[in-house]
Amino acid sequence: MDIRVRGDGPAAPFLSARDMLDTEYGLERPVVVDIRDDPDERTMVGHYDDRHELVVSRRAATSAMARELALHEFAHMARYEQAHPSHLQSTEEALFLALAGRSVEQRKLSHCYQIANHMKDIYADDITLDIGPTDKLVSFLESSLARALADSPPSPPEDGRRLRPGADPEITVVNAAFALALLERHDAIDADHRLYDLASAAAADAPSVSLSAFKRRFRSLEDDPDESAYRKALVDATREYVLSDTGQAAD
Structure with a gap:
């Protein structure tokens, strides 16, 4: 190289x-x-x-x-x-398929792009955690989630407007799910690690978003999906997040 x-x-x-x-x-x-x-x-x-x-x-x-x-x-x-599908799939195409016919606020749409990035990161870090040490990454994910929790404003009012900036509690749950899923995929975290407590606190701040559902989605991503399987996984994750406000779930 x-x-x-x-x-x-x-x-x-x-x-x-x-x-x-x-x-x-x-x-x-x-x-x-x-x-x-x-x-x-x-x-x-x-x-x-x-x-x-x-x-x-x-x-x-x-x-x-x-x-x-x-x-x-x-x-x-x-x-x-x-040419891994996670790195060739157009995020815009997947979001169009997932959200066609729906009105989605800009905040949630930005979060959908972050979910897509998490899925790409899973596959990149399947490589990094295969060949590199894990201690620094675990500490980084723990400190990042702790900062996000400390910076989270109260839940938004019914009109969706936030009165002060800060980490959004809903995407913080997804970020926590990503961190746990990535580390669990590689047996890089103990069952009593502080990250689990932080993730539970994040989930309590945004009960409409399922920590367990997103952790399952991220952790169960196939190692070598074809283009269709990866697109479906991204579309389903997007729908899961966007429909969380309505109490629905993706098929």
Whole structure:
């Protein structure tokens, strides 16, 4: 795997992540890592005919999670080269199929994109957790969920408007389900871990969203689905979330 690191930041985390990926997987296309002071997002990945590109903030590149973050993004590149359905399926197409004929508020629609990203992350992290240590990821997911709970505003009024910003309790439940499902898929968490208590607290804050249902959906994703099976899984998860307000569930 060829890699070139540009910008004002350390190359070591990216080179170390490359060496880890190369133990079991590999990339045919070279990777260009562009470290920037303030990109629009913490990381952005682009796939081209002759290369992959990773744009990363200098803050992320110098963090304690830099190697793990790089390995995660390289795993996405590997899934793309494998033509895995999770990385080729158009999110817009799946959401159109799931939500056709329905009126969905922008907040919920944004959350549907996050659910799609979680499903892609499951498949990328099936690679990272197969070849890398899990301790840092477990701690990161735990601290992220704890911060979201601390930042959650009260439930929105009936008109759906929030009076102050903060983590949305409904998507926080989905995020908790994703964290548990990912770690359970790889036996990376004990049954008495604090994440379970945090997830239960998140579920209590948004009872309309089923923590157990989303954990089951994420955990039971097939290792190697065909395009149709993956599309159906994404459509069903989207419907599950959008219909949660009405007390219905996807088929």
